[in-house]
Amino acid sequence: MTGKKLQIPAPVSGGIFLSYKCSSACQHCLYNCSPQWGGDWISEADATRYLQQLAQSMPASHRRARQVSLNYGVHFTGGEPFLNYPLLLRLVAIAYDLGLAATFVETNCFWCRDDDTTRQRMAALKEAGLAGMLISANPFVVESVPFARIERAARIGREIFGENVIVYQQLFFDLFRAMSLQGTLPFHDFLMRASTSLYQMELLPMGRVSHTLHYLYRKYPASHFAAQSCERELVRDWHIHMDNYGNYIPGYCGGISLGDARDLDALYAGIDLEKRSVLRALLTGMGALLQLGKAYGYEEQKEYVSRCHLCLDVRRHLVQVADFPELRPVEFYARLTDRRTLGEEA
Ligand code: SF4
Numbered sequence: 001m002t003g004k005k006l007q008i009p010a011p012v013s014g015g016i017f018l019s020y021k022c023s024s025a026c027q028h029c030l031y032n033c034s035p036q037w038g039g040d041w042i043s044e045a046d047a048t049r050y051l052q053q054l055a056q057s058m059p060a061s062h063r064r065a066r067q068v069s070l071n072y073g074v075h076f077t078g079g080e081p082f083l084n085y086p087l088l089l090r091l092v093a094i095a096y097d098l099g100l101a102a103t104f105v106e107t108n109c110f111w112c113r114d115d116d117t118t119r120q121r122m123a124a125l126k127e128a129g130l131a132g133m134l135i136s137a138n139p140f141v142v143e144s145v146p147f148a149r150i151e152r153a154a155r156i157g158r159e160i161f162g163e164n165v166i167v168y169q170q171l172f173f174d175l176f177r178a179m180s181l182q183g184t185l186p187f188h189d190f191l192m193r194a195s196t197s198l199y200q201m202e203l204l205p206m207g208r209v210s211h212t213l214h215y216l217y218r219k220y221p222a223s224h225f226a227a228q229s230c231e232r233e234l235v236r237d238w239h240i241h242m243d244n245y246g247n248y249i250p251g252y253c254g255g256i257s258l259g260d261a262r263d264l265d266a267l268y269a270g271i272d273l274e275k276r277s278v279l280r281a282l283l284t285g286m287g288a289l290l291q292l293g294k295a296y297g298y299e300e301q302k303e304y305v306s307r308c309h310l311c312l313d314v315r316r317h318l319v320q321v322a323d324f325p326e327l328r329p330v331e332f333y334a335r336l337t338d339r340r341t342l343g344e345e346a
């Protein structure tokens, strides 16, 4: 932060949201995705602009690498990208033409209903230039996606993309296999059968987690987080996101926009904090955010599971009482409580 401006670095890796619409509404979703979101798919023009900018900002070694990893290169995400497969295919081809080789797509595998379709779609994506895939395997995705589809995606994915298939997290994939799971598994059944495995889950206490899974966490009063600033998260240059509404999202901070992702040069020139009181407070500390919230009528809760829970709870209030340009997309806040019916297949 310099004076009243926030300086951000050029991103070295990042994800492009095709939309926030998903076939699932997982309890741990960082971006509050669900089937209830409208299908506001990213335009090809915006996606091309994002990809051009990433091609410029990424080091050549990142751009050209064909090996994929979670925090490397460019990924296509959301929401569930395979809900709009033709668009995904076009964006992969555009990225490839721009020289972006380290690309992968994240999927919950809802669409992997049979071998032929799965193989045909993956092969076409590879042909268009996609380097790899990230396959979600965790206790929340299998609440709505039958595990047989996730297994199929991993098996055929390895046929097509070889080593460039990330199963996230492999631990749960192996666990579901050991259970001989084929269909879906409600989370309360998972807890009955394998709750200790949760200790090994990378479960970030932000987004929908703080609302739906608060009972899994120890809680603290707001004062516990008061001195913690988010400067590091807001200015990080890796695994940032750019969404279908033009928002530049720092890291995993769903519902926060640093500005127009279509014009990164303007963002690099400095983000005017005079007009961004929420960002200003986040850079100062959670105490400052709480004060800002209270100035707008926010009622402090007795306890929170994390600073991100406190942050989201205050923002959720603020977005209802005033217009803060950094709290985007506004629909993110309304989708916090979306849930599919447990056991309902995607
Ligand atoms: S599969 Fe679950 S975690 Fe992934 S985007 Fe959809 S709702 Fe979110």
Ligand code: SF4
Pocket (backbone or CB within 6 Å): 206, 229, 230, 233, 252, 253, 254, 256, 282, 307, 308, 309, 311, 312
């Ligand atoms: S507290 Fe808010 S800004 Fe900070 S990391 Fe969590 S969600 Fe992001």
